Amino acid sequence: MLDPELIRRRIAEALPGAEVEVKDTTGTGDHFEARVVSPDFVGKSMVEQHKLVYAPLGDLLKTGELHALALKTYSPEQWKKLSARSQPS
């Protein structure tokens, strides 16, 4: 069982200045979903962006303790545009 907060903290420490949100999608502590907004993503491909997020979680992915992490990554600019378009009512 992993705590979403542990995953959130690891990502946030690896990407200073990032906004990180992690959810346990199944309630079983091994499938998670993360949204990461970071200035470090500017000018990088999606593969490079996702690798930056996976990097601090390598050991957990290797052991299978972290079975799945669905990722959404955005640069601050992309996120601003996206959230402006879909304001929650």
Next chain:
Amino acid sequence: MTPELKTRFDEEIQKHPVVLYMKGNALFPRCGFSAAALQILQQYGPVYTVDVLADPAVRDAIKEYSSWPTIPQVYVHGKFVGGSDIVRDLEERGELEQLIKAAPGQG
């Protein structure tokens, strides 16, 4: 990763336009993420699938080969594209079809 496996991957991703390293096979996917990636890719033509659960050595080696820690993994025209999230994002942006239909060596 053994040199034999590296050669095998090199050849596999060059020989087939779209290759999916997945858990299970096309008939019986054994992971929701693998199934989702397969379903999206199949809209645009044949997908060559490799079941990584059939051989633990392949499962470990492909992660090393791509420097990508999770399964599924998608290769199009010999290039690593990403995992299930990226395939879904490309599909939503309408870029996946272009990528697959582009002649090998382009882009």
